Structure formats: structure tokens, C-alpha cells
Amino acid sequence: MTSEDASKFIAYILRHAPESIGLRLDAQGWAGIEALVAGAVAAGRDLTTADVLHAVDSGAKKRYELSADGLSIRALQGHSTPQVSRSFEAIAPPPLLFHGTATRFLASIRAQGLLPGSRQHVHLSADEATAVLVGQRHGKAHVLRVDAGRMHAAGHVFHRAENGVWLTAAVPPEFLFLPPG
Template sequence: MTPEDASKFIAYVLRHAPESIGLRLDMQGWASIDALVTGAVGGGRDLTVADVVRAADSGVKKRYELSIDGQRIRALQGHSTLQVSRSFEAAVPPALLFHGTATRFLDAIREQGLLPGSRQHVHLSADEATAVQVGQRHGRAHVLEVDAGRMHALGHAFHRAENGVWLTGAVPPEFLSG
């Protein structure tokens, strides 16, 4: 399994479908690395402990966190709503944040705003380059600017995950441009 394939597989399991390999997450999203590897191998995936550690330590996105003892792993954010209950401290966002999306979603976004879908939060980037990368995963990228300063001033809560991703419940259309 390539490092990218391993990371995508781990993200899928930890964020959305731990049961697909018989894995159990605790309420904060932690899973035993050994159980993750055992479940993956039992499901026909060629995953090793080294692959898991490499996925946690690599990439600019820093999608995962290893426990202090190195025995457990969790996804930092992006969980489906039924999987994990993580709490993040409220934080004051920068005036502008960015959201990368595919152009085919723009009409719906302009009408409804940004919604978390199956996730617990809308994910926003502090820089435009990261938003472009995110948008390209789903097709031709388009970057939306989010007036996070005005949203926050009006009482919308923002949180910042350990990897720098900004999270909020939703972004109404009137706070979007671009």
C-alpha cells in the first residue's frame, strides 16, 4: 500500500467507518494502532504499524494524532456525526478564512451556504493555497472567501483543530464571496 493509499484508508476508517474493519473508537475518536492494523489485514489490506505511524507523522495536513504512548491514533477532525464527540475550545478566527470546493457545488453553496454535510463541522483554511488543494480533490477548484471576522462578531463560534484547520457549524451565504 502506498503512503497516500494508507493515509486515505486510515482517514476513511477513523473518520467514517471503523466498523468496516471491526474497529471500535472511544468517545474522543482514539483507536488502538494494533487493532487498526489487525482489522485492516483481516480485511485484505496490506497495512503495518509503520504505515500508520508514517501517516500520522507525514503530510502538511496533519490529519492524525498519536497518543503520548504511541499506542493509539485518532483523526483530528472530519468525523461523521455519529462516530465521535470531540470538543474544541472556541477561538477568534482571522478576518478572512477560505473554503476550497469544486465548481460543480457553487450553485448549491451560494443558495444554502456551507453546511457540514455528514461531518460535524465546516472545514476552513487560513490560507488560499490550502483551500485550492482541498477544492481540487473534488474537481475543478474554486476558492470561497469567508468573512469569519463578521461571523464571529455576530456570535458564530469558531474552533481551531490541532492541525490548523478552522471549524465552524455552518457558513450562511451572506458571509461568502468569491
């Protein structure tokens, strides 16, 4: 398994499907590294402890965190699994945040705003370049600007994950700068 394949597999397991390899996460998303590796191997995946540690330390996204004792791992955000309910401190956002999406989703976003889908939060970026990279994963990228300052003033709550990703429950259309359409 390549490093990128290992990282994507770990993200899938820790965010969405721990039960697919018999793994149990606690309410904050922590799982033992040994249990993760053993579950992956039992499911026919060639994953080692070294692969897990490399995934934590590599990549610009910084998707994971190790426990203080180095024995457990968790995904920082992006969970869709109901047993994880990470708590993040509420924090005032910068005036403007960004969301990368594919152009084919713009009509739906125009009507409904940004919704978390199967995840627990909408993910936003502090910079446009990161949002472009996120949007490219889903097709031709389009970057939406979010009036986060006005949203916050209207009572919407924002959080920032340890890796700098901004999180909120949803972004209503009136807080988006959308292209005409």
C-alpha cells in the first residue's frame, strides 16, 4: 500500500467506517494504533504501525493526531460515524472564509446553502488556495467566499480544528458570495 493509499484508508476508517474492520472509536474519535493495524490486517489490508505513524507526520492536510502517549490516533475532523461527537471550542472566525466545491454542485448550493451532508460540520478554509485543492477532488473546482463575520454576528457558531480547518453546522445561502446563475 502506498503512503497516500494508507492515509486515505486510515481517513476512511477513522472518519466513516471503523466497524468495517472491527474497530471501536471513543466519543472523541480515538482508536488504539495496534487495534487499527490488527483490524486492517484481518480485513486483508497491508497496513503497519509505521504506515500509521507516517500518515500522521506526512501531508499538508494534517488529518490525524496522536495521543500524548503515542498509542492512539484520531482523525481531527470530518467524521460521519455517529459514535464520534468531538467537541470543539467556539471561536470567532475571520471575516471571510472559503469553501471549495465542484461547479456541478452550485445550483444546489444556491438553493440550500452549504450543508454538512454525511459529516457533522461544513468544512471551510482560511485561504483560497486550500479551498481550490478541496474543490478539485470533486471535479472542476469553484471557490465560494463565505461571509463568516456576518454569519458569526448573526449567531452562527464556528470552531477551528487543530489543523486549521474551520467548522460550522451549515452556511445559509445569504452568507455566500455566489456567481450569477
